[in-house]
Amino acid sequence: MTITIEQPQLDAVAAERKVPAGGDPAELVLDGGFVVPDANAFGNTFRNYDAESERKKTVEEFYRVNHTWQTHEFVSRMRAEYGRLDKTEMGIWDCIELLNEFIDDSDPDLDMPQIEHLLQTAEAIRKDYPDQDWLHLTGLIHDLGKVLLHPSFGELPQWAVVGDTFPVGCAYDECNVHFKYFKENPDYHNPKFNTKFGVYSEGCGLDNVLMSWGHDDYMYLVAKENKTTLPSAGLFIIRYHSFYPLHKHGAYTHLMNDEDKENLKWLHVFNKYDLYSKSNVRIDVAEVKPYYMSLIDKYFPAKLRW
Numbered sequence: 001m002t003i004t005i006e007q008p009q010l011d012a013v014a015a016e017r018k019v020p021a022g023g024d025p026a027e028l029v030l031d032g033g034f035v036v037p038d039a040n041a042f043g044n045t046f047r048n049y050d051a052e053s054e055r056k057k058t059v060e061e062f063y064r065v066n067h068t069w070q071t072h073e074f075v076s077r078m079r080a081e082y083g084r085l086d087k088t089e090m091g092i093w094d095c096i097e098l099l100n101e102f103i104d105d106s107d108p109d110l111d112m113p114q115i116e117h118l119l120q121t122a123e124a125i126r127k128d129y130p131d132q133d134w135l136h137l138t139g140l141i142h143d144l145g146k147v148l149l150h151p152s153f154g155e156l157p158q159w160a161v162v163g164d165t166f167p168v169g170c171a172y173d174e175c176n177v178h179f180k181y182f183k184e185n186p187d188y189h190n191p192k193f194n195t196k197f198g199v200y201s202e203g204c205g206l207d208n209v210l211m212s213w214g215h216d217d218y219m220y221l222v223a224k225e226n227k228t229t230l231p232s233a234g235l236f237i238i239r240y241h242s243f244y245p246l247h248k249h250g251a252y253t254h255l256m257n258d259e260d261k262e263n264l265k266w267l268h269v270f271n272k273y274d275l276y277s278k279s280n281v282r283i284d285v286a287e288v289k290p291y292y293m294s295l296i297d298k299y300f301p302a303k304l305r306w
Contacts, residue, residue: 060178062158062159062162062163063163063177063178063181064178064181064184065157065159066159066160066163066181066212067172067176067178067179067181067182067184067185068181068182068184068185069159069160069185070159070160070166070168070185070212070213071168071185071186071187072168072169072187072193072199072210074160074168074213075168075210075211075212075213076210078160078213079210079213079217079221082148082218082221083221083225085221085222085225085226085305085306086305087152087153087154087306088152088153088306089303089304089305089306090303090304090306091296091302091303091304092141092144092296092300092304093289093292093293093296095144095147095304095306096115096118096140096141096144097115098147098150098152099114099115099118099143099144099146099147100114100115101149101150102114102146102149102150114143114146115285116282116283117143118139118140118141118142118143118144119140119283119285119288120283121139121140121142121273121274122136122137122139122140122288122292123283123288124139124273125139125270125273126139128273133295133298134230134231134234134295134299135234135270136292136295137230137234137292137295137296137298137299138230138234138237138238138270139270139273139274140292140295141219141223141238142216142219142237142238142241142270142274143215143219144215144219144222145161145214145215145216145217145218145219145220145222146161146162146215147215147306148160148161148214148215148218149161153306160213160214161214161215162214162215162242163212163214163242164176164177164242164243164244164245165211165212165214165216165217165240165242165243165244166211166212166243166245166252167198167200167209167210167211167212167252167255168187168193168210168211168212169187169193169198169199169200169209169210170193170194170195170196170197170198170199170200170255171193171194171195171196171198172185172188173245173249173251173252175245175248175249175251176245176251177244196254197254197255200255202254202255203254203255203256203257204255204257205255205256205257205259205260206239206240206255206256206257206260209255211239211240211243214242215242216238216239216240216241216242216243217239219238219239220235220238220239222304222305222306223235223238223300225305226300226301226304226305227301228299228300229298229299229300230299232259232263233262233263233266233267236260236263236264236266236267237263237266237267237270240267241267241270241271241274246264247264247267247268247271248271
């Protein structure tokens, strides 16, 4: 059963309401005036998984494999392995440059290298919220976990790195993209995992929920274990920005606690920039790099364990 909640109407909120410089990051920043484009890089509406395009077959095959193999056991194993953070040590910008080699097979809206998307997201946020530097940096680094695709990180297949995320260990909500493919997942037929709560309890908090394995959860672990000073809202955005069943459709809210509900407000703000800033407009990397390096130095150590 799909649970639906009314989504906040961010476009209708006054643009001038912002947190002042040095303000409390826990206070919600409302719409900064970002104009949502009419179409994605292919001329289609955003996140249209049925639109006929050169990407459609690639995207649907991605979700068939992803939904079949993202089991509770698989996620537990990946979290244990990668949670050791013993692959390498490198700085944030070094990681960004590694992403130049990859294109996200799950994305129906863009087929450019990942660094383009990171900078588009960060710069769009920076324009509307110039005083919220933690949010600029969150936009820049939110997808860095996609380095899991790199040979140095085991060269994981795309189905184990990208795509919409969802809880494992409880029933799959029907609002998940290409839901039909979950029927091939062993957990779908396991009575331990196929009920509304599964192995969880009402209001247990998303920190206690296993999410499908990928770049979101990995980057969250990297940031947290390397003692970032980003606010909790930044970590929440990193871990759940691909959790569209929650922040677009209102599914799985029965697992959230009060802190999750507060941070979800920030994720609704962030998501518009993550999704709708995707375009073929290029960012001058050399021009913006010094600014983002200053933020990296502020919120992260020089070298991180990955």
